[in-house]
Every structure is written in structure tokens, then in C-alpha cells.
Amino acid sequence: MWKLMIADDEPRIRNGLCKTLPWADMGIEVVAEAENGKEALEIAASACPDLMFVDINMPFMNGLELIEKLHDQNPNCLVIVISGHDEFSYAQQAVRLNAFDYLLKPVQKMELSSAVNKALEVLMKDRVEQKHTQWMNNKLEFNAETMREEFFSKWITGKLTKEQFEEEWLFFQPQFHGKISMLLLKPLGKVTANAPNKIWDPSLLEFAIKNILSEMLPQLPISTVFSAEKGRIAALTQISDLTSIRAVYQEFERVVMTYLGVSMLLTHSVVEQLEQIPRHYEEMNQELMRESALTPIVMMTKKYLETYYYKEDLSLSEVAEQMNVNATYLSKLLKRDLGKSFVDCLTDIRIKKAIQYLNDPTSKMYEIAKKVGYQSQHYFSHTFKKMTGVSPLEYRKRGDY
Known part of the structure; x- marks a missing residue:
């Protein structure tokens, strides 16, 4: 009316x-x-x-x-x-x-x-x-977003010439400067036998994951989320505080697992200069491919360890129970696929997490030890030096993270 x-x-x-x-x-x-x-x-x-x-x-x-x-x-x-x-x-x-x-x-x-x-x-x-104008604006906005995704996808996968990159970069104007955090992920199946038994359409799952990530990244500086290639989602975020970015990534992974019922292979890297991004993408993609080649149980075991590494009493039997397999069988699978024992796998993950915490100069060594599952700071320092060749304190002074 x-x-x-x-x-x-x-x-x-x-x-x-x-x-x-x-x-x-x-x-x-x-x-x-x-x-x-x-x-x-x-x-x-x-x-x-x-x-x-x-x-x-x-x-x-x-x-x-x-x-x-x-x-x-x-x-x-x-x-x-x-x-x-x-x-x-x-x-x-x-x-x-x-x-x-x-x-x-x-x-x-x-x-x-x-x-x-x-x-x-x-x-x-x-x-x-007015309706036609709105429809046209919506189409233009949709097409602009599609073109933007296509640009970023072609760029990081090395499909743009230098001239094409420079020309299109000016058009899209993503105001990145300084260091950039690059995230690359691939959706997987259930992380444990207790995860929701929903079967997702791959394109719908990708859409949902991108939406979640896009909603969580605006709390950081400049960022963009896009499909890199089939089965890969990438995000570029300007770095102001690396610790905050890692915290967002961890929370993002938790939210996806909680609400979508799927886990992800996820890796991220710090890029010093824009022109290095395609090379970093290739290295990160190779890492995901190696991870994807693992048997599902080993893959899910790694994800479980990366989630619960902080538990002091985390054991092979507990993880095997979560995977619904025999502990001896799981141990053999880890040795066959990764060349490592359960303890070595857990230690690798804990030390990598500790290195991330070392980036925060306000964190005390005993706090870091506890965060990565070690009650004793002395045992943590001993294990860290055995794995890296230097003590945590020396590692922090060198600034190798």
C-alpha cells in the first residue's frame, strides 16, 4: 500500500x-x-x-x-x-x-x-x-568480491606476472604494509569419534569456514580471507601483535570444531615482504599436502595433541581411547607414518608451542613450562635444550622465533 x-x-x-x-x-x-x-x-x-x-x-x-x-x-x-x-x-x-x-x-x-x-x-x-539500481549494486558488489578473490588466489599461487600483479594491486588497494601473517588451511573430517556426524557439502563447508574466519579477523588490523585453490582457504593479516593473531587462529579453530564439527589442517607463517608471499604459499601448501598424506588416525592424533598438549598427564592410552583404537596399534601407526614415538610427537608439539610463547617477553619461564604441559621448569628447560640445542632463555635472547 x-x-x-x-x-x-x-x-x-x-x-x-x-x-x-x-x-x-x-x-x-x-x-x-x-x-x-x-x-x-x-x-x-x-x-x-x-x-x-x-x-x-x-x-x-x-x-x-x-x-x-x-x-x-x-x-x-x-x-x-x-x-x-x-x-x-x-x-x-x-x-x-x-x-x-x-x-x-x-x-x-x-x-x-x-x-x-x-x-x-x-x-x-x-x-x-530503485529495485533495479539495488539489484545492480548487489551484482557489482558480488562481482567485485569475486574478482578480488580471484586476484588474491592467482597472486599467491604464482599465476600472475609482475605487471599483472602491480596493475591489479593498485585496483584492489589492500593497504598492507610491514610484516604479514599468512594462514593456510584445509578442512578435514571429524577430529574425534565424538564429533558431530554431519556430512558437509565441500563448497558449503568452505563458505561457512570463510565466514567464521572473516568475522573473527576484523578485531585485528588489515586482513583478507579468500579461497586459494580447491580445498584451500587462505588469510592475510597485517601484523601488529603476533601473539594476538595466534590467539585468534586458535579460537577460530576451536569455533569451527565446536559449531561445524570438523577439524582443519592449519599452518601459518610470517612474511616479511609482499613479493615473498607466493613462495611462502608454496612451502605451506607442500606442508599441508604432506599432512594430508597421513592416515586419518595419525592425522587426527596430531590434531588431538595440538589441542590438548598443555595437559600434564596426557598419555598414549588416553589418546588411543579418543581415537577408538588400541594403544599399541596407535603407537605403531605413529612410528610408521611419522617416524616418531608418541612421546616424541607430543614433545615436538610442546616445544613448538613454547617457542610461540617465548615471543611474549612478559611471560615467565615457569609460566611457559606450565602452559605447554611441564610441571617442572627444570625439566622443561632440559627438554627444550635437547630439542633445539639452546636453553629457552638463550633462544629468547637470540630472537629466533
Whole structure:
């Protein structure tokens, strides 16, 4: 229904206009009346009429002032002046203020009907044009996003020449500068036998994961999320605080597991310069391919260890129970696929996590030891030196992370 408002200081005129035409049959609803220009402007702000009948001679604010202010407040509202003044100067001012029509009192029913029908034609045409414009804008926005994803995908996978990259980079203007964190992931199946048993359509799963990641990254500086190639999702984020970025990645992985019921192979790297990104992508993609080649049980075991490495009493038997396999069988699989025992696998993960924590100079050594599953700081330092060749303190001083 189109919304009609009537502004006239004479109740008799307002009442007559309300009854002159079969408004409901014409698809029109009389939503409000006003007896002066000031009141009409205030009511119009909330009623948002599509069409308004306006008298010229009204108290507090005359009809011409109302039309002028209404144009700024509700530019899409069409105004039909219905006035007792037949002076040309009034009609001229009304036309200058973009009034749709100017009728003289007493207005004839046929004359009013004709003016209203013409107004409805304009309103309908404007609404169709607005919908078409919105549709076009949505298409352009969608296509721009598709083109942007295609650019980033081709760039990091090395499919753009230097000239193509420089030209398109200026067009998309992703204001990256300084160090960049690059995340690459591949969705997997269930992480444990207890995970939800939902089978996802691959494209729908990719869409859901990208949405989650896109919603979590805006808390960081400049970032972008896109599909790198089939089965791969990438994110580039400008680094201000590496610890915060890692925390977001960890929370993102938890959210995906909780709400989508799937785990992911996930790796990230710090890139010093933009031109290094394609090389980093190739190295990270190779890492994902190696991980993907593992048997599902070994892959899920690694994910489980990467999730619960902080538990001091984490044992082979506990993990085997989570995987629904015999502990001896799991131990043999780890040795066969990774060339390592369960303890060595867990230690590798704990030391890698410890290296990440060492990046925060406010973290005490005993705190880091506890965070990665070691009750004893001395045993942690001994294990760390055995794995890296230097103590945690020496490693932090060297700044190798």
C-alpha cells in the first residue's frame, strides 16, 4: 500500500479528502493528518508518506516552507498542492520546489483522481528503478568480491606476472604494509569419534569456514580471507601483535570444531615482504599436502595433541581411547607414518608451542613450562635444550622465533 498524508488547517477539507476517492481500492492508505505545517513535518518524519496533499495557507509553517523542508527530510515523497490561492506566484514557487501538481479548491473528484493516478505511475516507476539500481549494486558488489578473490588466489599461487600483479594491486588497494601473517588451511573430517556426524557439502563447508574466519579477523588490523585453490582457504593479516593473531587462529579453530564439527589442517607463517608471499604459499601448501598424506588416525592424533598438549598427564592410552583404537596399534601407526614415538610427537608439539610463547617477553619461564604441559621448569628447560640445542632463555635472547 502507498502511504498518503493530508496537511490542511481546515478539518472539513481534511475529512472531505479522506472520503473523496476509494483510497484502499487504489492501493493507498491515509496514514496521517496534520493541521499545520510544523506538525505535518514532524509526523512525516515517522510516517514516511509516499504522497502528501499540502495546503498553502497553514499556521506555524506555510505549505511552501513545508515542501522545502520535506524535500530534505523525505526527498522521495510526492507533493500535490491543494490550495485556495490561484495566484501564479504561488504555483510558480510550488513548481520551483518540485511540487508534483497544483490543484485549486474546491478540487473536483475527477481532477484529484487524475493527479493521484499520475503520481502513482511516477511512484511505481521510481520504485522499480530503485529495485533495479539495488539489484545492480548487489551484482557489482558480488562481482567485485569475486574478482578480488580471484586476484588474491592467482597472486599467491604464482599465476600472475609482475605487471599483472602491480596493475591489479593498485585496483584492489589492500593497504598492507610491514610484516604479514599468512594462514593456510584445509578442512578435514571429524577430529574425534565424538564429533558431530554431519556430512558437509565441500563448497558449503568452505563458505561457512570463510565466514567464521572473516568475522573473527576484523578485531585485528588489515586482513583478507579468500579461497586459494580447491580445498584451500587462505588469510592475510597485517601484523601488529603476533601473539594476538595466534590467539585468534586458535579460537577460530576451536569455533569451527565446536559449531561445524570438523577439524582443519592449519599452518601459518610470517612474511616479511609482499613479493615473498607466493613462495611462502608454496612451502605451506607442500606442508599441508604432506599432512594430508597421513592416515586419518595419525592425522587426527596430531590434531588431538595440538589441542590438548598443555595437559600434564596426557598419555598414549588416553589418546588411543579418543581415537577408538588400541594403544599399541596407535603407537605403531605413529612410528610408521611419522617416524616418531608418541612421546616424541607430543614433545615436538610442546616445544613448538613454547617457542610461540617465548615471543611474549612478559611471560615467565615457569609460566611457559606450565602452559605447554611441564610441571617442572627444570625439566622443561632440559627438554627444550635437547630439542633445539639452546636453553629457552638463550633462544629468547637470540630472537629466533
